[in-house]
Amino acid sequence: MSADKPSILIVGAGAIGSFYGAILKRAGCAVSVVLRSEYEAVVENGILIESDLGDLSYRPDHVYRDGDTPESTPDYLILCVKVLPGVDRAELIRPWMGDNTRIVLIENGLDIERAIADAFPANPIVSCLAFIAVSRVGPGQVHHKAYGRLVMGRYPEGIDDNARDLADLFIEGGIKIDLTEQVVGERWRKCLWNTPFNPLSVLAGGADTATILDTEGGEDLIRTMTEEVLAVAEADGYPMSADLIDKNIAGTRKMPPYKNSMALDHINGRPIELDAVLGNVVAIADQHGVAVPHLKTMLVALRMREKLKAAEGQ
Amino acid sequence: MSADKPSILIVGAGAIGSFYGAILKRAGCAVSVVLRSEYEAVVENGILIESDLGDLSYRPDHVYRDGDTPESTPDYLILCVKVLPGVDRAELIRPWMGDNTRIVLIENGLDIERAIADAFPANPIVSCLAFIAVSRVGPGQVHHKAYGRLVMGRYPEGIDDNARDLADLFIEGGIKIDLTEQVVGERWRKCLWNTPFNPLSVLAGGADTATILDTEGGEDLIRTMTEEVLAVAEADGYPMSADLIDKNIAGTRKMPPYKNSMALDHINGRPIELDAVLGNVVAIADQHGVAVPHLKTMLVALRMREKLKAAEGQ
Numbered sequence: 026m027s028a029d030k031p032s033i034l035i036v037g038a039g040a041i042g043s044f045y046g047a048i049l050k051r052a053g054c055a056v057s058v059v060l061r062s063e064y065e066a067v068v069e070n071g072i073l074i075e076s077d078l079g080d081l082s083y084r085p086d087h088v089y090r091d092g093d094t095p096e097s098t099p100d101y102l103i104l105c106v107k108v109l110p111g112v113d114r115a116e117l118i119r120p121w122m123g124d125n126t127r128i129v130l131i132e133n134g135l136d137i138e139r140a141i142a143d144a145f146p147a148n149p150i151v152s153c154l155a156f157i158a159v160s161r162v163g164p165g166q167v168h169h170k171a172y173g174r175l176v177m178g179r180y181p182e183g184i185d186d187n188a189r190d191l192a193d194l195f196i197e198g199g200i201k202i203d204l205t206e207q208v209v210g211e212r213w214r215k216c217l218w219n220t221p222f223n224p225l226s227v228l229a230g231g232a233d234t235a236t237i238l239d240t241e242g243g244e245d246l247i248r249t250m251t252e253e254v255l256a257v258a259e260a261d262g263y264p265m266s267a268d269l270i271d272k273n274i275a276g277t278r279k280m281p282p283y284k285n286s287m288a289l290d291h292i293n294g295r296p297i298e299l300d301a302v303l304g305n306v307v308a309i310a311d312q313h314g315v316a317v318p319h320l321k322t323m324l325v326a327l328r329m330r331e332k333l334k335a336a337e338g339q
Numbered sequence: 340m341s342a343d344k345p346s347i348l349i350v351g352a353g354a355i356g357s358f359y360g361a362i363l364k365r366a367g368c369a370v371s372v373v374l375r376s377e378y379e380a381v382v383e384n385g386i387l388i389e390s391d392l393g394d395l396s397y398r399p400d401h402v403y404r405d406g407d408t409p410e411s412t413p414d415y416l417i418l419c420v421k422v423l424p425g426v427d428r429a430e431l432i433r434p435w436m437g438d439n440t441r442i443v444l445i446e447n448g449l450d451i452e453r454a455i456a457d458a459f460p461a462n463p464i465v466s467c468l469a470f471i472a473v474s475r476v477g478p479g480q481v482h483h484k485a486y487g488r489l490v491m492g493r494y495p496e497g498i499d500d501n502a503r504d505l506a507d508l509f510i511e512g513g514i515k516i517d518l519t520e521q522v523v524g525e526r527w528r529k530c531l532w533n534t535p536f537n538p539l540s541v542l543a544g545g546a547d548t549a550t551i552l553d554t555e556g557g558e559d560l561i562r563t564m565t566e567e568v569l570a571v572a573e574a575d576g577y578p579m580s581a582d583l584i585d586k587n588i589a590g591t592r593k594m595p596p597y598k599n600s601m602a603l604d605h606i607n608g609r610p611i612e613l614d615a616v617l618g619n620v621v622a623i624a625d626q627h628g629v630a631v632p633h634l635k636t637m638l639v640a641l642r643m644r645e646k647l648k649a650a651e652g653q
Contacts, residue, residue, distance in 0.1 A: 225640060225643070228542060228640040228643075228644070229640055229643030229644045229647055230643075230644045230647050230648065231647070232643050232644070232646075232647050236643055236646055236647050236650070237643060240639065240642045240643045240646050241639075241642055242635070242638070242639040242642065243639055243642070243643060245639075246635070246636060246639040246640075249632075318563075318632035318633050318636070319632050319633075319635075319636045321556070321560070321633075322560060322632070322633045322636040322637060323636060323640070324556070325554065325555075325556040325557055325559075325560040326539060326542040326543055326560075326637070326640070328554045328555055328556065328557070329539070329542075329543030329544075329546050329550055329551055329554045329557060330542070330543045330544045330546070332546075332550055332554050333543055333544050333545070333546050333550050334544065336550070
């Protein structure tokens with residue numbers, strides 16, 4: 026690695042964090058990680074990544090454990106944890122933050138930057154959406170199946186040198202980057218699919234796309250919910266073409282039946298990113314006085330389900 | 340038993356059918372039953388019912404098996420099966436119907452009489468709502484825990500001699516009867532609680548009343564769904580006071596946390612009476628052009644869930 030390359034710290038080095046760390050390692054950066062349960066495995070073996078891009082396995086420059094004191098603060102801190110109730114992401118990264126640390130979010134959902142921006146108003150934020158198929162196959166072991174493109178920009182808008190420099194490193198490491206002036210708009214666009222499909226698949230007990238669309242009333246419900254998301258996005262300053270509804274349905278029907286990541290989380294008993302994908306959309310709808318009865322029904326029913334699951338877990 | 344008492348045939352002698360058969364047996368009627376899986380047990384031991392009303396156990400006058408040919412047709416045929424997709428209730432009772440057989444429905448839900456009335460237009464129908472806590476504890480064994488009142492009337496409306504005579508027999512057998520001129524209105528009134536609470540408890544994974552009402556947004560969602568039911572009932576010719584919404588919520592909060600029968604069916608892997616409790620309400624809303632977005636979201640999500648469950652059962 027070269028001294029003029031920025032230093033990277035990945036907080037939450039699951040499948041996604043481990044993968045993008047590998048890409049930046051290939052670009053010549055010093056890449057360290059903060060881990061919780063996989064600490065021992067990674068100290069011993071490094072991070073093992075099987076990928077069509079080649080062997081992306083690497084030994085992080087430092088392997089920290091949650092609660093450690095850092096030897097130095099990074100140029101870029103990349104946060105890749107799930108956005109869940111009870112997880113205070115700002116507190117999670119606070120110990121690792123320097124005055125000049127830029128925060129990079131590679132996380133799902135809408136309005137997930139706000140809590141971080143409020144907690145660290147002086148640190149620039151680069152917000153990223155990952156289009157990738159990658160999964161954890163064991164402690165410190167990741168299988169990268171396909172894709173890897175990042176859509177990224179400065180939060181709340183624009184493209185600054187922080188985003189541009191990071192984009193160049195990712196490109197050097199071998200993945201495709203789309204810089205965007207309106208990363209929040211891109212998040213809305215991703216919500217157009219995720220906000221109806223992901224929670225509905227959970228509510229239906231872990232249904233795939235074909236079950237959702239082919240149930241009596243299913244496609245209509247998806248269309249109506251997508252219209253609700255469109256209306257909220259427009260009220261929030263991010264209008265999109267209504268043609269996208271037809272395109273989303275047609276695109277989904279073209280794919281083989283597919284269980285989205287939230288459905289898989291549900292099936293595997295993991296918590297779901299309900300607020301990031303749905304709750305924040307409904308909250309913004311309420312702020313703007315946009316009626317979203319279908320989304321709200323789904324949100325409240327899923328809140329009940331998560332509450333029941335938490336109570337039964339006790 | 341006395342020769343001037345009408346003969347009774349119970350089709351679907353589960354917990355509810357067995358109990359009301361016992362009541363009519365106490366009133367001196369000849370009571371026969373048609374059974375499927377519990378045939379052997381009932382032939383051997385009769386029907387065993389533990390109850391605060393005393394020992395209600397009895398040997399039916401005839402024990403038929405589904406598919407048998409009847410020796411005679413009954414004066415009253417009491418149908419107590421669940422209203423489920425794939426169960427053609429008219430076909431189920433057809434072999435047992437005589438020209439003068441009156442049909443008695445002791446079943447949950449709304450608009451569940453129509454299929455029977457269409458199939459047997461010349462036979463009078465007595466429609467009943469049961470307010471009872473009773474459960475099957477083994478083959479041919481029933482535990483009657485509390486209540487037993489029936490609200491009953493001629494379908495589609497009025498009170499005729501068939502309803503009155505049957506009511507007298509039930510009263511003679513020891514239970515409370517409320518005759519009603521508007522049994523469909525009474526079904527709407529029961530739906531005011533059941534239509535929001537029952538399906539929502541299933542959607543939430545088997546939640547009790549406290550979990551439903553105390554989740555963020557839960558009471559509001561119940562209120563909104565109850566308003567939707569009120570609007571459909573009014574469009575259907577059965578206006579009710581909006582005060583009932585507050586009364587339902589307050590009454591529910593006064594009870595200990597409670598899992599309704601649909602939640603228990605769901606938890607125990609049994610099919611749920613989705614159309615009787617919710618689907619028929621939404622269908623009537625559509626006929627009248629009443630918007631019910633919250634109910635419809637719940638219905639479609641539950642249809643997906645039932646479809647997935649059926650597919651996984653294959």
